[in-house]
Amino acid sequence: MKDLNVPVKTILISRIDAIGDVVLTLPMAGWLKQHVPGARVLFLGRSYTAPVVACCQHVDQFLNWDDVKELPVVEQIQFFKNQRISSIIHVFPNKQIAQLARKAGVKQRIGTRNRWFHWFTVNYLVTLSRRHSPYHESQLNFALLRPLGLKVIPTLPEVTACLDFSEVENLPEKWQKILKNNKPRIILHPKSRGHGREWGLEHFGALARELHQQGWQVFISGSSHEHDLLRSWLQQVAPWVTDITGKLSLPEFISFMKACTGLIASGTGPLHVAAGLGIHALGLFPPIKPMHPGRWAPLGPQAEYLVLPKDCSDCRKNPGACVCIQQIRVAEVVSRVQQWR
Structure with missing residues (x-):
């Protein structure tokens, strides 16, 4: 007592x-x-x-x-x-x-x-x-x-x-209906709201096509603002993906992530939430201090990251892009994802 x-x-x-x-x-x-x-x-x-x-x-x-x-x-x-x-x-x-x-x-x-x-x-x-x-x-x-x-x-x-994300709401039925139970599900989150260096839409598009061909149900996530930025690109990748950008509230998105096999993103909030939920979470990082995974890697039982093994000091001078993160090969990402099935 x-x-x-x-x-x-x-x-x-x-x-x-x-x-x-x-x-x-x-x-x-x-x-x-x-x-x-x-x-x-x-x-x-x-x-x-x-x-x-x-x-x-x-x-x-x-x-x-x-x-x-x-x-x-x-x-x-x-x-x-x-x-x-x-x-x-x-x-x-x-x-x-x-x-x-x-x-x-x-x-x-x-x-x-x-x-x-x-x-x-x-x-x-x-x-x-x-x-x-x-x-x-x-x-x-x-x-x-x-x-x-x-x-x-x-x-x-x-x-x-110590990171326990066990208090997750049930996924609403309207979102359960779009999940295909006969396929593994993956979320690609290509944008970072300007908070980090990005892998690039060309790479994410190629990745979406390859994963779709391998039998994955591929979702593209992002905010409403990012949906507007991605509008033309989303039309290009439409045959291979399901667009959920700007369509879910944050509680719904968290529940949706929990229902998927994994998520791929740069060092953004959704990456860290996915890792905390215990699903596969693959972070794509630049080798720039203090943005590198040594400082910001996702934490979770199935969290991992990819980063080029070099010092990216040259890219530090260019706040808008990072050549090094864009040198991560699509084939290398696909290889990691194949191990999730």
């Missing part, structure tokens, strides 16, 4: 940026559940990441920053007070959130030394340099747990074991 006299330790993880970053932060929740007995773990994020956090069984409650930031300041402070937060971990530094946590009287406020406003808003400063670190992005986040007494940065297999 739980001792009612022992206060529950409520820990808030604050990360209000992109989906991929959030996925690689969620293992912290699992690690906290393992090492802080009885801890209640909250996650502060944005509306568009809420469906991703909802998949993680280690997060007890999601707090939506998009809602909180619209409140008057007095109500924002009271909102933080109402959560009875023992510790806040500023994984993604934000001046306004840091100030609110201090004004709300959160006892333990953890942040990096790198942001000047943390010197006035947090009371546990952690030395952490992401850009030049040899650690994976997910491992770097664990350095912020040192003030909680968790000094060891886990190995990547240990981090992966």
Whole structure:
């Protein structure tokens, strides 16, 4: 029986940026559940990441920053007070959130030394340099747990074991109907919303045709905006693919991924979600630091990546393209996929 006299330790993880970053932060929740007995773990994020956090069984409650930031300041402070937060971990530094946590009287406020406003808003400063670190992005986040007494940065297999995406909604029937049960299913996600270097539509088109000929049901995914960008290309590859770009909500897309064999993309949010879901997830990466897979590889029991074995320093000067990622051969990708069947 739980001792009612022992206060529950409520820990808030604050990360209000992109989906991929959030996925690689969620293992912290699992690690906290393992090492802080009885801890209640909250996650502060944005509306568009809420469906991703909802998949993680280690997060007890999601707090939506998009809602909180619209409140008057007095109500924002009271909102933080109402959560009875023992510790806040500023994984993604934000001046306004840091100030609110201090004004709300959160006892333990953890942040990096790198942001000047943390010197006035947090009371546990952690030395952490992401850009030049040899650690994976997910491992770097664990350095912020040192003030909680968790000094060891886990190995990547240990981090992966803490990423539990078991709370996935059932796929709506209308999407189940387009799945062919007699074929393996694969999703190709060719765009990256400008967040990374891309393999190129020519390569993805050739890959789609080859996989279709080998008996795969091939889906092309992307946002509504990306659908408009891909419109003419989608017409070219229409004989080999099913276009789902812009047609599913994020919860539906997560459930759809779960129903497929695998997904191929660059280092984007869908790649990291697919890896966390436990399906095959193949990331195509440039050998440019800090974009390389040593920092951003997908984490999952069936996650993998391809990257050219060279230093891509020349491509760093060209923000729009990377010759090296485009030198990954379609045949090499097909060879990896053949092992999934």
